[in-house]
Amino acid sequence: MRSEDGFNRAAALLPQEIRAAAMALPGNVKARAEELRLRAGREVFVCLADGERALGCRKAEVRDLECVLETATRASAHTALSATAAGFVTVRGGCRVGLCGEAVVKGGTVAGIRRLSAVSLRIPREVKGCADAIFDRLTDGGFRDTILVSPPGAGKTTLLRELVRRISENGARVALIDERGEVAGVWEGVPELDVGRRTDVMTGAPKGEAAMMLIRAMTPEILAADEITSPEDVEAMAAAAGCGVRLLATAHAESAGDFASRPIYAGLMALGVFKRVVTIKKRGAVREYEVEEFVP
């Protein structure tokens, strides 16, 4: 996928007038854009690594947010609003549409979202070569169970995708759990983002079930998963660790210390599931990676 393709796909979801303004952005801005944000009654912004920049078109209206959702879901907003309380829907090519509005609570849990107030279009990006600085270190002497950590929006998914691709191209059989469809952007069975020739992708399923299915069915050497955030995800990783596969996953944390100290990950730390941590640090538009070993 070319650097502007992801932007063009995200922009295609916008209402015509706003889309025209987005498409008129200079090529270098499109190539660097990370998100497009529409907030009801306010200007539309394009998010770059160094901040948000107004598109310069009319303000977004609620109708525009609904229109984005309509296009993203192929006129089937109910499939996103009612079926998931996760607050996003992933569309073709791995573009994630984040939703914000009035939460519908049923039985004490969020059952969906109605009356949208903001929408973010996260632009998927392949950054081939972004793992060059750490790849040799991660694979020297054999790949060890690794967790990639950073705050949201720092590039965990991009690094995961590139590591999966490199590992796969190096000859290892990788199984990727792409629960939200963002990593591989599978469309009609074919990944639209390059995740390597020896990578099998399972989309849509919760990590716990997907991990066991992949281990049984596809016999991977390395099992990769994006965003270990819930107790169920943690359980899935712990269970998979005992099955003889190497793990590669991402999690929200500021640093290795932050990851290790979080109660939700205490079980993983106690079991010594992950041997290595890569911390992504975002300095302006530049990402720096720090590799550390977890000391048992």
Place this chain on the structure above:
Amino acid sequence: MTRVIGAVMIVAAFSLSGAVKAGELRARARRLSALVSALELMRCEVVDRLAPVPDIIERLAVSGPEASRCFFRQLSLEIAGLGEREFSEIWSSCVGTLDLRHEEAEAMRGLGRSLGRYGAAEQDGAISRCMALLESFAAQAREEAAAGTKLYGGLGVTVGLLLAIMLI
């Protein structure tokens, strides 16, 4: 003899035109009933199965109530333009191809403004409202058809006979 043949032809022609008119009324009632049935299927698919609207439309185009298939076939073709045109515009233009009275078409267009755009509960409400309206129009159409069948049938024969008598 020629006069008799002419008289028979006149009676037949007027009877036929009466039957055609009555047939139109029955067809309208059938069309509205088919739309109500199709919308009921759509409602179940949206609410119970959370099925995507394009998939539902495709299914209705193939196996929906026969009198509604043409509408859904057209819709399934035009939905490819989603993104360039809003769904409500696409729906509305397809409603325009249906042979509906103004208030019936408006009920359908009103549904197009909600369909696919909101959560299942809101769509359930919109589909049910449209179905209720169309059902009342269908009931009215059935009554008109029943009355019309007798009226236009009888009128055709009577006018034909009168003309024939006058000519003979």
